[in-house]
Each structure stands twice: as structure tokens, then as C-alpha cells.
Amino acid sequence: MTGQDESAVAQTGDAGYEERLRAFTGRELRPLTLAQDPVNQPMIRHWTEAMGDTNPVYTDAGAARATGRGGVVAPASMTQAWTMRGYAATASPPAGRDGFDELVDLLDEGGYTSVVATDSEFTFLRELEPGDHLAVRESVESISPQKRTGLGTGRFVTTVKTYTDQHGETVATQRWRTLRFRPAPEPAERRNEAQEQASAPNPAGKPGAARAPRPRPAVNLDNAFFFDGAKQHRLLIQRCAACSTPRHPPGPCCPECNSLEWDTVEASGHGHVYSYVVNHHPRHPAFDFPLVVAVVGLAEGTRLITNLTGVAPEDVTIGMPVVLDWLDADPDLTLPVFRPAPTEAP
Structure with a gap:
């Protein structure tokens, strides 16, 4: 057992803590969840106006067809936005617990109570068009051994979100990495x-x-x-x-x-x-x-x-x-x- 593993055991008082963390690898954190709304032109317009993106393929069907597309398309960076649960569900989450809640509880048990996002990698398989109705599921790809970082001792948790359309075809994947850490003590x-x-x-x-x-x-x-x-x-x-x-x-x-x-x-x-x-x-x-x-x-x-x-x-x-x-x-x-x-x- 390494010194870092011993620290984790000392924090949790559980010699099986590492095994319980490893058991989450490959596990589904959130089941397939349908987006509240299909891809639609008004939201595309709101997004591009907010971002200052004037590319006409997002708002002008004629300009989009001139590029060989069938019509307007949604900016690729909107993919995650279509499946966000919205204010109401965030302010008043539905009853029940999922794998994500269980993983957070286990990380809290180990003292990794703080979180910071580190990076996000998207792979886009096709452009989204108005009428597409997305769904997303998320699973754990890996949980790193304990690391010492400038923020504190922690673990990098990498999950993969898979975005599918109304036909069940994958349109994008997102590798999402966060650092769950124990805040470093102040001098x-x-x-x-x-x-x-x-x-x-x-x-x-x-x-x-x-x-x-x-x-x-x-x-x-x-x-x-x-x-x-x-x-x-x-x-x-x-x-x-x-x-x-x-x-x-x-x-x-x-x-x-x-x-x-x-x-x-x-x-x-x-x-x-x-x-x-x-x-x-x-x-x-x-x-x-x-x-x-x-x-x-x-x-x-x-x-x-x-x-x-x-x-x-x-x-x-x-x-x-x-x-x-x-x-x-x-x-x-x-x-x-x-x-x-x-x-x-x-």
C-alpha cells in the first residue's frame, strides 16, 4: 500500500475504500434522460446572439443550403445545453437518488468535499438540426489514484456523456473531468x-x-x-x-x-x-x-x-x-x- 493509499484509508477508516471507488469504473451514473425540448430555431438564435456568432448557417436556411446542408443547423457547442435540466429541476430536484449521488457520497466520505472542473473533450459525429430530440446518459470512465495538487489532495474523476438522437443514434460524446479534492490547509x-x-x-x-x-x-x-x-x-x-x-x-x-x-x-x-x-x-x-x-x-x-x-x-x-x-x-x-x-x- 502506498503512502497516498494509506492516507485515504486513514481518512475513511475503511480498508476497502479503494475497492469501493474502483467499483464505480464503468458504472452508469445517470440513466438515459430525454432533453426537455427538441432542437429548435428560437433557442439557436438566442444562443448565437448571446455568443456574438454571426455565422448564417445557424439562422438563415438559404445560406445553410448554399453550403450543402439541408437547412439551418445548431452550433456544435450547444449540444450539452439541449439536455440541461433547467431551473425548475435544479431548484427542486426530483425525489430519489442515482449513481452520481452515491459517488459524491463516497468521495465525501474520503474527505474529497471540494470540486473544480478541469477539462471537457467533445467529439461531434454530426450536426444537429431543428427537430432532433436528444437524450444523454453518463457513466464513469475512470477515477484516478489520489494525487497531490496545488488545490489539495484529490482524485480526478472522468465521466463520459453519450448524446443520442430520437433514433438512438450517437451524435456526440463528451469526456468530462473534474478534480474532487480536500482543500489544502492554509499557512x-x-x-x-x-x-x-x-x-x-x-x-x-x-x-x-x-x-x-x-x-x-x-x-x-x-x-x-x-x-x-x-x-x-x-x-x-x-x-x-x-x-x-x-x-x-x-x-x-x-x-x-x-x-x-x-x-x-x-x-x-x-x-x-x-x-x-x-x-x-x-x-x-x-x-x-x-x-x-x-x-x-x-x-x-x-x-x-x-x-x-x-x-x-x-x-x-x-x-x-x-x-x-x-x-x-x-x-x-x-x-x-x-x-x-x-x-x-x-
């Missing part, structure tokens, strides 16, 4: 500091009161430059080195030309409120409430989710000019925020 110094701050919480969100530290962002190889720049009070935006398209959030590949080469451009700090929400609940002691969360359209041509400061929620308007400011949350974290742009004198 003692930071933990003690957080406990001291939490002992004097700020439930009313009053400025100046002692508060818990701001939640940490998930920093990785793709976005580390952004947070490093913020510490220097520089708002750096990722830019494709091939076609010069700016993008945020940062990622490894340009969505316009698929180039993997990129550089950065320092934003001017000018923008406008593209959209916003006002958060009242749930309250976190690190923030002042009500909290204005905005999507700011930057002058450089991309958008950034951020907080607005120096303005009452009722005074925020769509299109309002804003300028960059900086929140030095603590010695380890600086974040860009925005405030109303100064009014020019007549």
Missing part, C-alpha cells in the same frame, strides 16, 4: 490572521470595520500576468499576437484565429458600464454592501468583470463612463476596480 500565519479578522466580522458591510480577507483568485499559468500587473497598478489585457484581438478572461488560445501566440497591452483605464448587478445577499464580511458588480467595456475592445466604487447603486447607468482605480486588498492582492469618470467642466 499557519495566514490562517491565524484570518481567524483574528473573522473574530470581528462586518455583517453590515460597514467601511472601515475589521473584516475577513478578500477571497483569493484562482491564479494559473494563463492569468498570472494579470495579477502580477495588478500588483504594479497596471491593467494588462491579453492580446493575440497573430490577429491583435484582445481577450479577457485570459486563455491559451485566440477565439478568433485559434493562434496560441499572445502578448499583452496595458489598458488606458477608460471604459463604460456595459451591464451591472447590485448584490445584497448573501453577505460576505470581506465586502461592503450593497455591492455593485459591473461588466465594464474597456476602450481596448474587451470587457472586464469588476466592482464599481464611489457611486451609489441607484446612480449607476448603462453606458456610464468610468475610469480605472485600484483596490489594494492586502499585501498579496491588488484588484482593478472602476469609479465614475470625472465630469468635464462646461
